[in-house]
Amino acid sequence: MRVLIVKTSSMGDVLHTLPSLTDAAQAINGIRFDWAVEEGFAQIPGWHSAVERVIPVALRRWRKAWFSAPVKKERQAFRETLQSVRYDAIIDAQGLVKSAALVTRLARGVKHGMDWQSAREPLACLFYQRRHPVPRAQHAVERTRELFAKSLGYHKPQAKGDYAIAHAFSHDRHADAANYAVFLHATTRDDKHWPEARWRELIALMASTGLHIKLPWGAPHEEARAKRLAQGFDYVDVLPRMSLAEVARLLAGAKFIVSVDTGLSHLAAALDRPNVTLYGPTDPGLIGGYGKNQYALKGDEQTMSTIKAGSVGDFLLQLNDI
Helix, strand or coil: CCEEEEECHHHHHHHHHHHHHHHHHHHCCEEEEEEEHEEEEEECCCCCCCEEEEEEEEEHHCCCCCHHHHHHHHHHHHHHCCCCCCCEEEEECCCCCHHHHHHHHHHHHEEEEECCCCCHHHHHHCCCEEEEEECCCCCCHHHHHHHHHHHHHHCCCCCCCCCCCHHHHHHCCCCCHHHEEEEECCCHHHCCCCCHHHHHHHHHHHHHHHCCCEEEECCHHHHHHHHHHHHCCCEECCCCCHHHHHHHHHHHCCEEEEECCCCCHHHHHCCCEEEEEECCCCCCCCCCCCCCCCEECCCCCCCHCCCCHHHHHHHHHHHHHH
C-alpha cells in the first residue's frame, strides 16, 4: 500500500505526524509513505523508516514570486513529481485551504482529511473525497493518529504514540552526554519568549552542577541573544549555526533540555530526551511536548515572565539529581 502524506509545516506539526506512521506501519504490513513537506523541514520525514520518498514543496518561498519564470518551473517540476504515482490513499493532515488547494488537489488517488467540524480551516475539506470526524479536544498527535486510523481502516492503538526516530540518533550520543544540557531560548512569537534576565538567572544556578550549557540558534538575532545570555559564564557555549540533523544529534546527547514553546522543543520530545518546556500563552495540553520525559511549566495569567528561574532550577535538580 502506497500513501501520500500532506503535512507541509510547521516543524512541530511535522514531528507530531510521525507517531501516526508508526501506528500504520504496525497495522498494515508493507505500507509505504511518500510525504509532501516544506523544503525547510524535508530532513524530518526521512528519519522514519516507513517513509520511502520525501517530496519537498516551497509554498512559503514560491508565494513571494508566484508567477516568476524560475518559480513556475519549480512548481511544474513539483506537480510532475507529485503526479508520477497513483496513491492508494492521500492523507491531508494539514487541514488548511492553502495546502489542500495547492498540494492535495494535484495528487492522484483517494483524498482523505478531517471533516468540516474537525479541520483547522473547514473549507479545506471541500478538496477531500473522504472526510473524517476527529474531536478537537485532544492533543494534536492524537488527532493525527485518529485521522490516519480512520483513513486507512484500522483501530488507533491505545498506547502512547511512538515517533520511532530516536534510534536514528542513538549512535550519535556524545561521549560527554552526562556533562551538558541544551537551553532552547529562541522562538518566533515575542509573547512566548522567556525574559533574558530569567535565562541568565537559571544559567547562574547551573554553576554548581558542573554541566556545560549549550545554546543553539538559527538566525542572527538569535545568535546575538545567545551571546548575551552566555556573557560572563565560562561554562556556556554559543554554538555555530547548525543544520536540523546536527541539532538533533546535539539534543540526542543532552542530559536534559530546557526550552520555550518552539519547534525544537518538539524535536527533543521526538528524541525522548528529558525536556522542561516553559509555556505562557499556549496550551501544552493540546500542542505541548508529547512523549517520554516531557514536562511543562506554565506561567500565571498566560505570561512567561511569571515563571521564576528558581522554580525551574529546583525542578531540574529534582528531575535530574544533578
